[in-house]
Amino acid sequence: MPDAHDTAGRPRVPLTQLQRGQRARLDAGCMAGLPKNDQCLLRAMGVHEHCELRVCKPGEPCIIEVERTRVGLSGPVAQRLLVTPCDMGAGDATPTE
């Protein structure tokens, strides 16, 4: 089971709980709930540990943006991806690069 808190003790939440425009960070072990192959594929798509993501659209599918790449995730994948929110409100995004 993945840890419910990040290394700084802040709570991790499933990606599905984030709102549109909200930013979050993926920490080590946050993909532990996913099969290994899916973890590898996500990393290859740019969704890797220590990256910052922005929620473009919550729900099913959940659309996130990481390093200028938009990735659509089905509900079960988003549910198992634990993230640490960077801010709490739905805010406007700025480029990550």
Added chain:
Amino acid sequence: MSATPTTPLATATPKVVRAALLGQPNTGKTTLFNRLCGVRARTGNLPGTTVESRVGTVSIGGVELELMDLPGTYGLHLELPESRLCRDCIEGRIGQCAPDVVIAVADATNLARSLRFVLQALRRKVPCVVAVTLADEARRKGLSVDAAKLAARLGCAVEVTSGRTGEGVEQLARRAAEAARAGLDAPAHVTRLAHLPTLDDDVRVAAWCSDCVRDSVGGQRAVSAERLTDRVDAALTHPVSGGAVFIMVMAVLFASIFWLARFPMDGIDLVFQHLGGWVQAWLPEGPLRALLVDGVVGGVAGTVVFLPQIALLFFMLSLLEDSGYLARAAFAADRFMRRFGLPGQAFVPLLSSHACALPGILSTRLIPDPKDRLATILVAPFMSCTARLPVYVLLISLLFAGHPWLAGVAFIGCYATGAIAGLLSALLARRTILRGPARPMMLELPPYRRPSVRTALWVTWDRARLFLSNAGTMILAICVVMWWLSAYPTAKPSAELEARFAEAARLREGRTLEAIAQGAAMQVQAESELAQAQQLGSFAGRIGRVAEPAFAPLGFDHQLTVATLTSFLAREVFVSTLSVLQGTQDEADEARMIERIARGRRLDGRPLLDVPTAAALLAFFTLAMQCLPTLALVRRETGSWKWPLLQLVWMSGLAWAMAFAIRHTLLALGVT
């Protein structure tokens, strides 16, 4: 714009340089390939695999570059079929030898992610050149890439290119040839590796990619475009609005391949009719003429007629894919399709199969997971194609004569039955023979772009050529064999029939109009009886008689059995065979032909098509696998006869069981 730390192209360059084009999906790799090779490219399966690759050649500075466009993959290290294939190809395990140089593609609009992939390519023991693609798009977004700085970071040649405009493409080919000539300098390679982060250290890799981007990319992307894309994405993947757009787009796609394609299809039909007529007029009567007219021209015409549907489908799919919509559409369809073990990408092939299974099966190449793709191929022929329509018209007209509303419901029922049987069969296959974890929907959503008509035309041309080469080889051979089975041995007219032919000829030379008309009618009747004798006496007819006991529980007599068996060539053959056997093939009016078939009798005097038999026949044709060109294509796409044979047995077995159940239920209810 280009940069390279290597030396200029020298005369000692080998004559043919083998280059592999590697990259992630949606990075402009195929557009770059098309720009480099254009119409000279050939599509084929990689040796020993069913995975497609395109190979083309480019002549540059006296050197011929043989370029192989490998499947797009997110990473060379992944345990995915396309990744394994790229690894095998680079290491020379596929094909005759390893490529002399690898061209790694990096997207200028998203360099950070692409560099992770480039890093994997650089770590392979093969000379590498980096093509930074989509330069025009990056410029529009306010970004610029400094090739010299990036080349210094990567330790290999870098060329900034655009497949759309042709920018930097020629220089890229030159750099690839140079790198191949220089070969892999082992000490330099080791030094380079020492400066690159190891792939298992995500933090270092991320930092290295960020450093490279900071050094070599200038400008900032506009934020307003992101907000607009967010809104469009939200609308296109929303259950209601996304579903509505999806239905509209699919309706246009379906209408195009169903309706718009009719016009060129009629044209092709006319051309082949003329060709057949021309061969008939020029060659003397005999086996060669029959082979050419009925076997070759007739057989090829029956398949080539679907070319416009295939071309239109791929043209529109290419535009949709290029625009960025297709990835969103896959999500819109995924909710429904996943219930049956199929991915969202399976929707388009299954929809296309309602026009013809051939383009539907070809379009399964959009599906990334091999098991998902195989499951879709296996069930695609369940969808009611246009070839089933003449049979539906005949049987539904017989069953619901005078009840147009019921006939309409029956039509919809046939389409629904085929679709439901296909989806349930897919579910069964995914839980049994194709068991395994389904690849969850994790798709990159490419940026919205104005689709390139040029790329779409290239894709269409490529697919059309592939389809025609298939039609000209395996499908042609099957058509000729089927023609031979139904044409031989040739029936000799009986003495009585010969006497009637002679009498008809004598009457037609008469002086009165009445006598001439009587002679013509007698001639038609005699020819019809001869054709009937030919159908029943041919090898196909004899096989029909042998197979009759297998179809007897469905109420089929020898005529229906022969017509059913010959329809395995193509479903629409059923109506023509039945009309020959009932002596109505010269009936110009379709309604009168149906009426005469409805009044047809068996040898024992019972009606040929009573209600339970007609209903059983309709059920059989709705579900049975009766299309040899489709089986041949499935063999080609799956690389094995196992799958088309399974398809034939499963679909026809299910059709038989359904027909049996319907007939005996109706008989039990007292329907005759």
